[in-house]
Amino acid sequence: MIAKCSSKMFLLLTQNFKYYLSCLYYYIHPAVKWFLRRTTGLCELQRICYGAPEGAPRNFSVERSLLQSRSKEIQAAVAYLNRTSKERQFKGNKLEFALQYIVETVLVVKKINALAHPKFPILLRQSVEVVWGYNQLEQEIVCLAGTHFDSSNKDHEAKLMELWSLLKPDAPLRSRVTKQWQEIGFQGTDPKTDFRGMGVLGLENLLYFASKYNSSAKQVLAHSHHPQFGYAFAIVGINLTSMAYHLMTEKFAKTHMYNVCSKLPSIDSFHLLYCYLFVEFDKFWIQARPKDIMEFSHIRENFETKIRKILSSNQRAAFKVQVSNDLSI
Amino acid sequence: MGLLSILRKLKSQPEKEIRILLLGLDNAGKTTILKKLAAEDVAHITPTQGFNIKSVQSEGFKLNVWDIGGQRKIRPYWRNYFDHTDVLIYVIDSADQKRLEETGYELAELLADEKLAEVPLLIFANKQDLLHASSAAEIAQGLSLHMIRDRPWQIQACSAIVGEGIKDGIEWVSANVKKK
Numbered sequence: 020m021i022a023k024c025s026s027k028m029f030l031l032l033t034q035n036f037k038y039y040l041s042c043l044y045y046y047i048h049p050a051v052k053w054f055l056r057r058t059t060g061l062c063e064l065q066r067i068c069y070g071a072p073e074g075a076p077r078n079f080s081v082e083r084s085l086l087q088s089r090s091k092e093i094q095a096a097v098a099y100l101n102r103t104s105k106e107r108q109f110k111g112n113k114l115e116f117a118l119q120y121i122v123e124t125v126l127v128v129k130k131i132n133a134l135a136h137p138k139f140p141i142l143l144r145q146s147v148e149v150v151w152g153y154n155q156l157e158q159e160i161v162c163l164a165g166t167h168f169d170s171s172n173k174d175h176e177a178k179l180m181e182l183w184s185l186l187k188p189d190a191p192l193r194s195r196v197t198k199q200w201q202e203i204g205f206q207g208t209d210p211k212t213d214f215r216g217m218g219v220l221g222l223e224n225l226l227y228f229a230s231k232y233n234s235s236a237k238q239v240l241a242h243s244h245h246p247q248f249g250y251a252f253a254i255v256g257i258n259l260t261s262m263a264y265h266l267m268t269e270k271f272a273k274t275h276m277y278n279v280c281s282k283l284p285s286i287d288s289f290h291l292l293y294c295y296l297f298v299e300f301d302k303f304w305i306q307a308r309p310k311d312i313m314e315f316s317h318i319r320e321n322f323e324t325k326i327r328k329i330l331s332s333n334q335r336a337a338f339k340v341q342v343s344n345d346l347s348i
Numbered sequence: 349m350g351l352l353s354i355l356r357k358l359k360s361q362p363e364k365e366i367r368i369l370l371l372g373l374d375n376a377g378k379t380t381i382l383k384k385l386a387a388e389d390v391a392h393i394t395p396t397q398g399f400n401i402k403s404v405q406s407e408g409f410k411l412n413v414w415d416i417g418g419q420r421k422i423r424p425y426w427r428n429y430f431d432h433t434d435v436l437i438y439v440i441d442s443a444d445q446k447r448l449e450e451t452g453y454e455l456a457e458l459l460a461d462e463k464l465a466e467v468p469l470l471i472f473a474n475k476q477d478l479l480h481a482s483s484a485a486e487i488a489q490g491l492s493l494h495m496i497r498d499r500p501w502q503i504q505a506c507s508a509i510v511g512e513g514i515k516d517g518i519e520w521v522s523a524n525v526k527k528k
């Protein structure tokens with residue numbers, strides 16, 4: 020009881036300590052920046068762009084520096100970036116304009132001579148494109164997950180049929196509503212209800228996996244038919260869509276995206292993350308040697324914890340789909 | 349927060365624990381009901397592979413709710429979770445008239461199992477927000493619920509996604525838990 024109480028007090032104290040630390044940082048940071056600027060002749064953003072390694076270390080620092088800027092002009096340019104990416108207009112001419120806007124604002128506010136520092140605008144641009152591109156991609160994911168699968172929509176239906184023929188090229192569907200769907204791991208005779216929750220995003224993910232990594236997908240599908248370690252391929256796939264979705268919206272996926280994208284992240288960047296998760300989950304599941312399918316929840320949880328730990332503890336984390344030779348069970 | 353209130357919070361209150369089993373066909377809405385009970389977001393629920401479990405505080409009880417997947421392949425595992433069940437909640441998709449017979453068959457199987465003998469039964473006639481949903485009375489008739497005489501039972505119309513009817517159902521559960 021006393022131990023419990025004192026641990027709670029300790030927690031309160033450390034929380035306050037963190038608060039004091041951030042207050043201190045708020046007041047000291049500008050002084051440190053001023054000092055460094057005087058001694059190095061470079062502003063914080065320049066020091067980041069020149070000094071931080073490419074990928075997540077640099078992109079995270081650029082993002083933090085821009086969001087914390089106290090210059091009204093830079094704040095306005097950042098607000099524009101936020102708005103365009105949130106409205107998913109961060110492409111084409113608007114993308115070009117937004118990038119020019121932020122880069123030029125920084126050059127003017129920080130009195131940087133672009134001729135003396137030709138590399139800086141290029142590096143800053145690249146980081147801004149990736150960071151705000153992530154925000155835009157997140158919006159797109161949320162939108163796709165919110166779009167319900169609709170069997171009267173020809174496009175949705177065509178994609179569903181394509182998924183079947185990619186996974187089962189030798190066994191044509193006998194009808195639209197059939198038990199055959201269970202062979203690729205849907206629950207009943209019509210997959211439409213299984214897409215609830217993740218909407219069209221679940222279907223797009225599965226379709227991408229089945230088309231871009233056809234042999235891997237078929238291999239994973241074969242594993243899912245194992246008498247002991249079997250699982251429902253499509254249902255697990257939709258659960259993994261949910262995992263990838265939450266990694267995106269809870270910002271854990273930033274580390275990965277900031278490392279693998281050198282340009283605007285696209286929906287394919289998300290699909291690739293999904294394919295990585297599917298292939299890795301399949302291995303993780305088999306290595307766990309589950310007694311039966313009822314162990315799914317906790318094995319999935321362990322897997323997700325592992326992925327989140329990598330993303331939050333290793334700033335160089337970048338996932339790559341591992342196309343392996345058959346893993347013997 | 350003062351020290352006294354922290355101490356007061358830490359003081360353990362003995363609570364009665366109730367084990368609730370949440371069953372029904374796939375896509376009936378079991379996980380949505382579970383999440384609604386735990387006051388969690390119900391916007392992005394995916395089909396359950398295996399099972400979910402949550403502990404919820406309600407009306408002085410601690411409800412341990414087991415939500416088991418309803419897919420046909422998983423149904424044989426339902427039995428593994430029967431032991432020490434205090435209340436069975438059976439969820440029906442009221443708009444899925446095509447599978448009313450199937451859901452009735454599964455329910456009959458459950459009621460015939462001796463491990464669940466005398467266990468109070470609450471049926472949630474879910475998805476009442478859908479236009480073509482059958483009413484609770486129609487479902488009760490379709491499943492001949494009036495034939496159940498060996499246990500207390502209740503059918504409760506609800507819409508888990510909207511959040512209507514769930515609380516009434518849980519009140520019935522609290523009132524009808526077998527006195528231990």
